[in-house]
Amino acid sequence: MHLDLSAEAVTLTQQLVDIESVSGDEAAIADAIEKAVGGLDHLTVQRFGNTLVARTELGRDERVVIAGHIDTVPLNDNLPARLTDTDLHGLGTCDMKGGVAIALRAAATLPSPNRDVTYVFYECEEVEAERNGLFKLSQSHPELLEADFAILMEPSDAVVEAGCQGTMRVDVLTRGERAHSARSWKGVNAIHGAAEVLTRLNDYEPRRPVIDGLEFHEGLNAVFISGGVAGNVLPDECRISVNYRFAPDRSEEEALAHMREVFDGYEIEVSDSAPAAMPGLSVPAAAAFVEAVGGTVNPKFGWTDVARFSVLGVPAVNFGPGDPHLAHKQEEFVPLAHLRSVEAQLHTWLGAGS
């Protein structure tokens, strides 16, 4: 499969979409990208599995990372891509081959950007963290991700979304004592004991802290509940799985301490945790970027791979074409206007034509 990096972003997005690349099956698209960027003299290209790193080595004062994942969620009768007057439809158009196309175009057409750029095209973002190409790279070659600033080209409605909220899942357990339900006064019902936990969730007032001028919005929600032994037995355990989305002014440790406080008196078990990312808009590279794209910045509520950059000490933002609410939906599409505006703003920031 041949990718034409000189074609406009809409065409290139369509070419990328038509190469199936469900997570775990990215060899074909990685081959195509490797072939397309490998022929460019101004880039140093390295491949790790199906993850590609292409760097300019111009000795600029600043280095920035521009990254995007090349995998998609499973097919849902939504290939090949379908172009209308205003939008490109199909699996991966929104999440996130539109962003990948724009990054590839920048890599090919900007041989001498005003900042050194590390382009990262990575595998397995849609599956478990251990397989995530960006995570693996951060473990095996963290030096390749060193930078002053990073842009993750995930769909963000063509507006900068800065930082991201952290996410933690804890199981809150209530205990009881089994008894035959015909003689229920001999036992203690653990499901009834969950009333207090759910009441605390109902009464909880999520914080909305303002950080770097952005208002975040926390959330604390039960996402699973289970309990029960048999239809005639008082249950001795009930498990409430709670998802805490926390603003970037809290570390994972602080988030956990807060959970212990909210569920004081109950046993809790952490089943999942990922840190938040500070917006980091005060560093010069970020400020220049925000100015170049017109100054509008929104907070990012969902967790994204920007947090992986944050862990490495690199401020990062989401900035890409497409409505994030369409990600993973059968009817996903990307507006052509987004592809064009995001590309133009990125080129401006990287000094195209200057």
Add this chain to the structure above:
Amino acid sequence: MHLDLSAEAVTLTQQLVDIESVSGDEAAIADAIEKAVGGLDHLTVQRFGNTLVARTELGRDERVVIAGHIDTVPLNDNLPARLTDTDLHGLGTCDMKGGVAIALRAAATLPSPNRDVTYVFYECEEVEAERNGLFKLSQSHPELLEADFAILMEPSDAVVEAGCQGTMRVDVLTRGERAHSARSWKGVNAIHGAAEVLTRLNDYEPRRPVIDGLEFHEGLNAVFISGGVAGNVLPDECRISVNYRFAPDRSEEEALAHMREVFDGYEIEVSDSAPAAMPGLSVPAAAAFVEAVGGTVNPKFGWTDVARFSVLGVPAVNFGPGDPHLAHKQEEFVPLAHLRSVEAQLHTWLGAGS
């Protein structure tokens, strides 16, 4: 396998226990019982599957049913029977071959009881209702169960337990609206909505009505709870399965109406229902029985097959050797003293030696 109905109840119980008869596999024990009672001239014996009905036809003013199931729960390394100075141990000793042995002994050794007796030895009590031999008989030959009074020889600590509470299971549903948990304010959490349902359960005050001089004790308990879509999604449904144990002054219809009242405002689905049984101690045959066994009567909290007699208009009680709490336990046993006292009381009531 030969059963010696002239042996004392302990020996006969041991013989019955040593014939394995897990539900669905009662042919051998039914054959042995059929052979043993089939040779008795004073009884008319009929067989339906592995259920046996043996009747005296003496033209007495009253007819009573004496019934027991011949199946057991699965083996649990607790056969053959083991006799100590005070107890007989092993699968089915308590639930309920001790009671079956006493009934068989009465059938064999009381050729001319003061009341006509219908002995019923039935299959598949420990499994689903559709396979229950007593249920099947009540459907196919209800005339064979016509009587003034019935005794079910289930373990009751050798004391009369009268009536039984009904049982109903309803699923209470709470509804919400899905949303990504990173933007929880866009949805409605159905698990959080269950707080109110659980609070009603916690606040519920079960009735303890006195019926025929017996204090019953109702119960309302969540036995299962479930809800959840994914770790990052606000759930749109939560299901709380509630078991209502109701006293025999309520019909199933009244019990359901009460559930609708308790869970007013919520959708409910009935998943299971079985009626209660009135103690029925005021009918002459029952009063005479209670007097013969010494006057002590307790209410029955758990559901048993006495309710099947109640449906047929026959007052019924539980009266048998063994502690009902040992039923289905590996270590079940029956005290020899129970076997002897229950047998003596039954014989007295049926006019032995008078």
